[in-house]
Amino acid sequence: MRWSDFVAKVRDRGQYPTVQEAERVSRIVLSALGGHLTGPERTELAVRLPEEGTRVLTGQIGTGKPLSGSQFVDSVAARIEGATPATARWDVSSVLSVVAELAGDDLLGRIIDRLPPGYALLFGRAQLAQLPQLV
Template structure:
């Protein structure tokens, strides 16, 4: 997929009025995500993104403190002028749902498994609680 196609999908999902707006949101969200992914998952995701998306994702230094999904959304809201937590959640989900398609099920499962709780819904997945097995 080319960067222009990625941005077009983000624009469609987020119902952004312009390509410029969709691209701005895509860059902000990928940049934020890049600081939270590490290791093999980061590398594998980067390879599946268009070249420009790969660059935005991998140019980020790893964050020192893990964030829940809600904190991640708040951090994105702080980067977007005039954003609220609700609009930032929309922006994040618009981008990460496209990322999820490119990642594929196996990689996305591993990414979600490595991130703190609350990210699955942002990628368009249900966050299932671990099933507790009663002691015998």
């Protein structure tokens, strides 16, 4: 997939009025994700993204403290002028749902397992809670 195709999908999912807005949101979300995703999953995802997406994702050094899904959305909201938690959640989901398609089910499952709780819905997936086993 080319970067322009990636941005077009984000634009469609997020119903952004312009390509420029969809590209800006894509860069911000991928950059934020790149700061939180580590290990082999980061590398595997990078090779599945368009070249520009790979640069944005891998251009970030990992943060020391992993953020929950909600904190991640808040961190994205802080990067987008005029964003609220609700609009940032929309932006994050618009981008990460496209990322999920490119990742595929196996890699996406490993990515979600590596990240703190709360990311599955951002990728457009349900996150089932494990119930304690009864003895």
